[in-house]
Amino acid sequence: VTGLTGAVLCIGDELLLGDIVNTNGSWLGSALAAVGVHVVHGATVGDDRERLVTAVRRAMADADVVVLTGGLGPTIDDLTRDALAAVAGVGLTRWPDLEEQLRARYASLDRRMPEAVLRQADVPDGAQPLVNPQGTAPGLRIEVGDRVLYALPGPPHEMTATAQLGVLPELAERTGSRVTTRTLRCAGIAESDGAEQVEAALDALGGVPAGVDLAYLAGSGILRVRFSTDGDPAVLEPLVEAARAALGDVVWGRDEQLQPAVVGGLLQAAGQTVATAESLTGGLVAAALTAVPGSSAYVRGGFVAYATDAKSTVAGVPAEVLAAHGAVSEPTARALAEGARARFGADWGIATTGVAGPDLQDDQPAGTVHLAVAGPDGTRHERWHFPGERDRVRVVTVVQALDLLRRALQDAGPGSS
């Protein structure tokens, strides 16, 4: 590994006690990797001065760059400033202009400023404050020997804003090796099958070149195939294209794209609309589609047809279909999709019915799922069996239902309506 090594140190009793999940750590790991810093050390430490000093020293022993988050607030539990001063062997000085900024901020909010807030204007000697565009506590940057330490506030939106302004640009410039990443996003394929197909295609090109990393990341029904390099980005495109050709129709997106936004983009490009009819997913398909800002341009609405008779009385499934085939069946899925399309006056209808579990339904095992998409040119159906518990079955069903709509939209083409 060339370039800089990094350590990420997250501070707060609430992290050690598991009261909150440490999303700062994963954000920083990924952001540092993207600017060519190889993270080799991660640590969580509580609000304890001695343990914090030990943790900072260990991080400095392991890595060129140490990024800390948390412990910069105004209370006596906020010990990051003290720990940095101790590690650097310096004192703390209150900066008048930082003090002035804190007073001005409270005045502008028309709030009384507790005196303790001014601790946030204390800076270890030799350190520089980092602008925090989202909050009162500035970050800090300090060099100790040949190590550089950055302390960031703990609240995630303050941490990311401060890092983007005052940490990542400097590190990108130092490494000179901005990492380029290209990702293919897939649904409906197992990690092992995806890897086999991609690797056969890359072998035909002579294998993965030196300096390129290839990773498979699977979760919640989505497989990401990720190529990255800190060398010439142009080397990636032929690899990505070969992988895409090998994977075929399971690829629904690239890089940071999200599935509901991809489907929404196809709907908008076609000038078409969608409606949903959900049983086992209970509203999650509609919720995913409407999570996208601006989705009111193409989402008409949907049914949650949870009770069996509501599939007929509300969502338009003929009673004889339900009686003959049951709620969890291909004909019911098709009728739900067609009912949503007709009753909401949408171009497309998308339906889910199945057994989320844990119990059997109509003698069918948990994980049995029927999907249907009704469109201008007819209705298509898929039957799946998803392993796992209730929550996972529901989430993976949403992914696969949106993917069925994506493929139908792509097959219909941009000018199909």
Added chain:
Amino acid sequence: VTGLTGAVLCIGDELLLGDIVNTNGSWLGSALAAVGVHVVHGATVGDDRERLVTAVRRAMADADVVVLTGGLGPTIDDLTRDALAAVAGVGLTRWPDLEEQLRARYASLDRRMPEAVLRQADVPDGAQPLVNPQGTAPGLRIEVGDRVLYALPGPPHEMTATAQLGVLPELAERTGSRVTTRTLRCAGIAESDGAEQVEAALDALGGVPAGVDLAYLAGSGILRVRFSTDGDPAVLEPLVEAARAALGDVVWGRDEQLQPAVVGGLLQAAGQTVATAESLTGGLVAAALTAVPGSSAYVRGGFVAYATDAKSTVAGVPAEVLAAHGAVSEPTARALAEGARARFGADWGIATTGVAGPDLQDDQPAGTVHLAVAGPDGTRHERWHFPGERDRVRVVTVVQALDLLRRALQDAGPGSS
């Protein structure tokens, strides 16, 4: 602090690189705290033998008990077994009965077993395997000096199952100090207001007794007020009761209860059913209600009435109400709740309409929300303004909508239908 100290060490390049969020760390932090182990050290380390050995030694320097997760799989990147053997200064021996179990497991799945899988039968000398009820890789327990190390598999469902079976009971017995926790769960109150009310009530009782911890945990529209002690649990109940009385009607649950299950329990106790009509939440209220196993007993279904005209054509809002008051209004919210109740034949209807953002709608700012609940005794309405971005507005709206239904159900009483 009495009792044992603990360290949690999470292993895997994907954690350092931020490819996945470390939920294992928070689960273990909270599980260890509950059996009286005070977690003082958390670390993340990549798939690198030397760094892993260093990280284990540091954890052992800091804590009596070290819990590791990850690195127990069959690949050459799985180095936990090797690292434990190195730290203990022992060799690895393949256990014939573990080998037999692995072969039998693959045979029962009718799958070919790659030879590398047998590495999972290698045990450091002096260690004991821990049963993994959810996967192929057993955990390991080894004593090194006066430290005890537990290695658990990385996949979360395997990690939790293995810990619950082979780690937590032993630690609970060793500490003898099971920590008792009592939590009040609230909606619709700010952390600072909740804290002020609780502390005034506790001051009247003479304050929080020594040995009792009081914490406020706020997030996603829910405030948790948590009392804990490793002493006599009986000391907690009067404190919880005083806090509950002071907080009043904002308390919707206790301890580990989840909001949709609480609402579902009230519906089941009353023998009643519910239907939804959602605009800005786009299906999230229905999805929350149906996340509970067995919810088909009381959830009839719902509408996602996203397009304004669908509120009328599908969900039963009179066109003149929409024309006179707009989609984001009290009359529309009331009509949506009543429409859901009537069209699904449910005892209760619950409705959301508002502006999720980021843009204004009908000149109303993002965060404007109208909720309504229609029931056997009429319809109630609330207007809220929630700060934050689109996702947060939607999530907090779900919490507050379910809470409006909860209060209506409690006011109606158990024998109201």
